[in-house]
Amino acid sequence: MNSETPHPKGPSVTALDKLRLSHYMGRLRDSLPTISGKAWKEIKQGLVSDINEAAAEIGMKRALEELGSPAELAGRYREALGLWAHPLYLRGVAVTGCLLAFVTGIAASFGWGMATALEQAGAAGPAEADFLGLGLTAVPGTLTFTFRSFVVPLLLLVVFVAASRLWRLIPALRPNQVPARA
Amino acid sequence: MFEDQPDSQLLKGTLPLAILALLKAGDSYGYKMVDDLHGVGLVQASSGSIYPLIARLAREGAIESYLKPSPSGPARKYYRITPQGLEQLEVSQTRWNTLCAVVARLLDHSESTPRSKEAK
Numbered sequence: 001m002n003s004e005t006p007h008p009k010g011p012s013v014t015a016l017d018k019l020r021l022s023h024y025m026g027r028l029r030d031s032l033p034t035i036s037g038k039a040w041k042e043i044k045q046g047l048v049s050d051i052n053e054a055a056a057e058i059g060m061k062r063a064l065e066e067l068g069s070p071a072e073l074a075g076r077y078r079e080a081l082g083l084w085a086h087p088l089y090l091r092g093v094a095v096t097g098c099l100l101a102f103v104t105g106i107a108a109s110f111g112w113g114m115a116t117a118l119e120q121a122g123a124a125g126p127a128e129a130d131f132l133g134l135g136l137t138a139v140p141g142t143l144t145f146t147f148r149s150f151v152v153p154l155l156l157l158v159v160f161v162a163a164s165r166l167w168r169l170i171p172a173l174r175p176n177q178v179p180a181r182a
Numbered sequence: 183m184f185e186d187q188p189d190s191q192l193l194k195g196t197l198p199l200a201i202l203a204l205l206k207a208g209d210s211y212g213y214k215m216v217d218d219l220h221g222v223g224l225v226q227a228s229s230g231s232i233y234p235l236i237a238r239l240a241r242e243g244a245i246e247s248y249l250k251p252s253p254s255g256p257a258r259k260y261y262r263i264t265p266q267g268l269e270q271l272e273v274s275q276t277r278w279n280t281l282c283a284v285v286a287r288l289l290d291h292s293e294s295t296p297r298s299k300e301a302k
Contacts, residue, residue, distance in 0.1 A: 039241075042237070042240070042247070043233075043237055045249075045259055046211070046212055046233070046236070046237075046247065046259035047212070047233060049211070049212075049213075049256060049257070049258055049259050050211065050212035050213040050216075050229070050233065050259075052255075052256070053211075053213040053258075054213055054216075054229065066228060066229050066230065067228075067229055067230040067233075068228070068230040072230065073230050073233075073234070076230060076231060076234040077233075077234045077237060079234070080234035080235055080237055080238035081234070081237060081238060081241060
């Protein structure tokens with residue numbers, strides 16, 4: 001073959017082949033969640049053209065088999081392009097969740113201590129307090145407490161997720177994941 | 183069957199050099215590069231390894247792509263080597279030649295030096 005080689009006239013591409021290719025590319029895309037839209041477009045453009053070229057010679061099934069599974073190919077692209085396997089915002093959400101759990105745990109301890117103190121002091125009514133954005137209501141006698149509001153931590157979580165999504169959508173904010181030059 | 187083929191790690195290290203060398207000879211597209219590499223004997227170089235590598239070289243700026251209409255099908259995505267790629271090829275080639283010379287000397291030395299009794 002040379003650079004002017006016409007497309008080979010091998011097995012014709014059937015509707016099933018197109019479906020196979022579409023399914024393969026869909027799974028490949030799903031396995032590259034952190035790739036930018038522009039970089040994916042560049043990859044897809046060349047890959048689809050090359051797969052069709054191979055399919056015309058050896059058939060779509062074999063052409064796709066030679067590439068390996070979509071997950072394997074995605075792994076090679078991730079390695080080659082330095083992409084992360086999972087979106088970073090998921091890590092952020094996980095970290096935020098852990099922080100919230102930690103704060104809630106501390107607040108729970110605080111509320112428990114407050115309820116114990118009320119009981120020991122012989123107080124009759126419930127006592128209310130705010131602790132790191134969490135409203136606490138300690139009831140003496142039964143040593144129970146309730147959280148009055150999760151509004152502040154929930155608001156923080158929403159802001160974090162929104163900022164994370166925005167970070168993912170704007171390539172300029174991600175110096176290590178600029179779109180591939182091609 | 184593949185006794186005369188490089189192992190996968192060796193192949194992985196030399197594929198960028200091979201791709202840049204191919205593109206120095208002339209612009210090409212992914213499938214043709216796979217075909218050409220197989221043609222020169224690198225039959226273990228799979229398309230699944232070569233396409234991501236092409237994407238990496240493009241990202242690094244060593245090669246760049248353009249679409250070229252084909253006489254009998256959809257436009258193909260061609261790649262050409264950039265000045266940066268030529269420079270990279272030259273450096274890699276020098277390193278490769280040096281490594282080959284060193285390893286060849288080592289192998290020659292090991293063949294010409296009999297093993298001592300202690301080693302046996």
